[in-house]
Amino acid sequence: xxxxxxxxxxxxxxxxxxxxxxxxxxxxxxxxxxxxxxxxxxxxxxxxxxxxxxxxxxxxxxxxxxxxxxxxxxxxxxxxxxxxxxxxxxxxxxxxxxxxxxxxxxxxxxxxxxxxxxxxxxxxxxxxxxxxxxxxxxxxxxxxxxxxxxxxxxxxxxxxxxxxxxxxxxxxxxxxxxxxxxxxxxxxxxxxxxxxxxxxxxxxxxxxxxxxxxxxxxxxxxxxxxxxxxxxxxxxxxxxxxxxxxxxxxxxxxxxxxxxxxxxxxxxxxxxxxxxxxxxxxxxxxxx
Ligand code: NAP
Numbered sequence: 001x002x003x004x005x006x007x008x009x010x011x012x013x014x015x016x017x018x019x020x021x022x023x024x025x026x027x028x029x030x031x032x033x034x035x036x037x038x039x040x041x042x043x044x045x046x047x048x049x050x051x052x053x054x055x056x057x058x059x060x061x062x063x064x065x066x067x068x069x070x071x072x073x074x075x076x077x078x079x080x081x082x083x084x085x086x087x088x089x090x091x092x093x094x095x096x097x098x099x100x101x102x103x104x105x106x107x108x109x110x111x112x113x114x115x116x117x118x119x120x121x122x123x124x125x126x127x128x129x130x131x132x133x134x135x136x137x138x139x140x141x142x143x144x145x146x147x148x149x150x151x152x153x154x155x156x157x158x159x160x161x162x163x164x165x166x167x168x169x170x171x172x173x174x175x176x177x178x179x180x181x182x183x184x185x186x187x188x189x190x191x192x193x194x195x196x197x198x199x200x201x202x203x204x205x206x207x208x209x210x211x212x213x214x215x216x217x218x219x220x221x222x223x224x225x226x227x228x229x230x231x232x233x234x235x236x237x238x239x240x241x242x243x244x245x246x247x248x249x250x251x252x253x254x255x256x257x258x259x260x261x262x263x264x265x266x267x268x269x270x271x272x273x274x275x276x277x278x279x280x281x282x283x284x285x286x287x288x
Contacts, residue, residue, distance in 0.1 A: 001025050002151050005055040005062045007075050007082065009036045011232075012095065012122065013065035015129040018044055019155035020063070030055040030075075056082035056090075061151055065095040065122075068240055069102040076106055088114035091144045093152065095136070097121045097237075099244050100166030100173075103139060107165035116144030119165060120152065121172035125232040133157040137175070139167035173245045179216070179279065180242060180262040186216050187283035190225055194287070200225045220280040227284065229277035236275045239266050 001024045006017035009031040017040065021027045027046040031037040037048035049055045052075040056062045062082050066072055072094060076083045083106075086092060092110060094103070094117070103119035110117035118140035128134040136152055136159035138145055145161045152159045162171045189212075193200050204221040207213070223231065242263040249256045268285045269277065277284070 002060045003058065004028070004151060005030065005059045005082075007052050007055060007062065007064040008032075008066040008071075008096075009040050010065065010067075011126050012129045013063075014040060015126075015132075016063070016065060016095065016134075016155045019132045020151065021046055023151075023154040025151060025154065028055050028059065051080035052076070052078075052082040053080045053084045056092075057085040058087065059090060061091045061093060061148055062086065063093050063095060063151075067096065069098045072096050072098050072102055072106070077109065083109060083113065086110070086113065086115045091116040091118065091148050093118045093120050093148050095120050095122050097172055097241055097244070098169060100139075100169040100248060103166040103169050107140060116141055116148075117165065118145055118148060119168040120159075121168055122156070123172065123175050127232065129155065136160070137162055137168040137171035139163055139165050139169065139171075169244075170248070173241075173248055176238070176241045176245055177256060177259050180238075181258040182214055182216055183220075183279055184258070184262045184265065184282050186214070186221065187224065187280075187286055190221065190283055191286040194225075216280070224280045224283045227287070229274065229281040229284065231278040231280065233279050234276050235266050235269050235279060235281060238279045239263065239270065242266070 003026045004020055005028040006013060007030045009029060017027055017029055021044045029037045029040050029048050030052050041048045064075055066075055075081055107117040118138050120136050120138045122134040122136050124134040132155045134156045136156045138161045149159055162168055190200055193203050208217045265282055269281050274281045
């Protein structure tokens with residue numbers, strides 16, 4: 001069992017840290033809004049501290065799951081950041097969905113100070129975090145990854161080292177590219193079916209068993225048809241992720257016409273008041 005810290009007890013981090021504690025790791029937590037860290041300790045035990053710097057001191061592994069690149073830079077490189085106190089030979093595992101660029105930057109800063117940095121974004125949403133069945137896509141050094149993997153598996157059902165620093169974030173970008181186009185296709189199919197006067201539930205039931213079937217169709221088809229969009233991953237977060245994807249595509253020359261279009265469709269959903277709706281809400285702009 002390891003001595004670990006967790007920075008960022010949000011929708012994802014709170015239950016992830018809980019799984020680490022439940023598996024027997026010694027857990028110190030930090031959250032910017034201190035009340036959440038106190039609540040976490042009252043429910044799970046362990047120790048809460050006031051800064052990432054204090055949290056990281058003397059730990060074998062420090063996990064983080066904050067919002068975006070800037071938040072990540074603050075909790076690592078800031079004056080009270082974790083990188084000010086990480087010990088030599090320790091490992092920083094970042095579960096934030098961020099850019100590959102910030103992952104490479106933090107990997108270089110960590111290497112210079114004598115500890116490891118692994119970019120490790122996750123897929124599986126709030127339910128995956130609550131149930132400890134996330135998928136984790138990692139980038140970094142193989143030796144550090146091997147040491148961190150057993151602790152990562154406290155809240156995951158799959159974790160894999162994809163390559164050097166940034167490779168985890170690049171893999172997560174592919175995940176988001178695949179989701180964006182697919183959800184729009186599903187939204188158009190349901191919208192078309194309504195206009196055609198068909199029984200959508202019957203349509204989804206039959207076509208989900210054929211070549212059009214997908215996780216999104218199985219899990220969101222019915223709720224999209226009902227106009228229910230309260231299922232976790234919010235449109236604001238998706239737009240943050242797609243902006244990371246489109247920035248990276250501008251650098252590597254990839255052509256992503258559908259992803260770019262769907263990003264604009266999500267902007268429409270935001271204007272309709274759907275910033276906190278989940279990603280299946282693309283159908284709302286067709287049905288309005
Ligand atoms: P969230 O509920 O908004 O939590 C964000 C956490 O980061 C909070 O603990 C927040 O502290 C902390 N934080 C943000 N900025 C900070 C800063 N500058 N300094 C210190 N702490 C800061 O978000 P979430 O849903 O857990 O998502 C976290 C990350 O996971 C994001 O990158 C997201 O894209 C990714 N992700 C989310 C899901 C999902 O379904 N939610 C799925 C896959 C990946 P406060 O409590 O003080 O605000």
